């Protein structure tokens with residue numbers, strides 16, 4: 001039997017049958033719900049990587065996520081995304097219920113091979129089951145192309161969020177994606193009630 005790993009984010013292991021009768025192809029990376037996701041699980045993914053999100057210097061307090069999704073490879077957790085319900089107020093005073101996506105991280109040795117795309121696309125599928133109109137996330141500008149390829153759109157106006165000491169304009173880029181057909185983020189400034197995600 002011979003095995004060749006293609007690229008690890010969506011690692012395809014090609015196995016050639018010992019009888020020479022063709023090949024079986026299967027993917028070992030799977031999207032999975034993580035109802036018991038713990039800080040220890042998070043550490044297993046990020047290891048000793050300092051500041052994996054590159055945002056530590058901003059000192060932003062974020063809220064805990066209620067739902068967790070991961071990618072496993074042969075049982076080993078290699079990526080995580082979490083989400084939580086949130087309320088957004090628009091400039092006109094309307095209230096929007098959204099799902100806030102955050103803590104999107106792929107083990108550093110597994111980046112750049114499609115795992116992040118598989119993770120976020122799969123998480124979006126799960127979020128769509130909630131029938132909430134849209135999802136929102138915060139990211140560094142350099143991550144925008146990654147999210148745009150998955151259908152996310154940047155918010156041009158200021159977005160304010162709560163922090164323990166008061167309200168701030170979010171220093172990260174805000175992006176949103178419709179989760180139900182026809183959902184549109186209103187133009188203008190937004191206020192996310194509570195901590196960001």
Ligand SMILES: CC(C)(COP(=O)(O)OP(=O)(O)OC[C@H]1O[C@@H](n2cnc3c(N)ncnc32)[C@H](O)[C@@H]1OP(=O)(O)O)[C@@H](O)C(=O)NCCC(=O)NCCS
Pocket residue numbers: 007009052053054103104105106107110111112113114115116117118138139140143145146
């Ligand atoms: C952001 C992050 C989750 C993306 O995960 P990833 O596994 O690297 O993402 P993908 O491989 O799906 O896509 C990343 C890039 O690899 C490229 N790529 C995708 N599939 C590929 C493949 N099969 N072969 C080679 N490259 C591939 C994509 O084109 C993409 O290019 P881009 O950087 O220009 O967008 C990951 O880099 C990470 O964990 N970063 C640290 C934490 C972080 O910043 N999280 C985001 C917080 S908002």
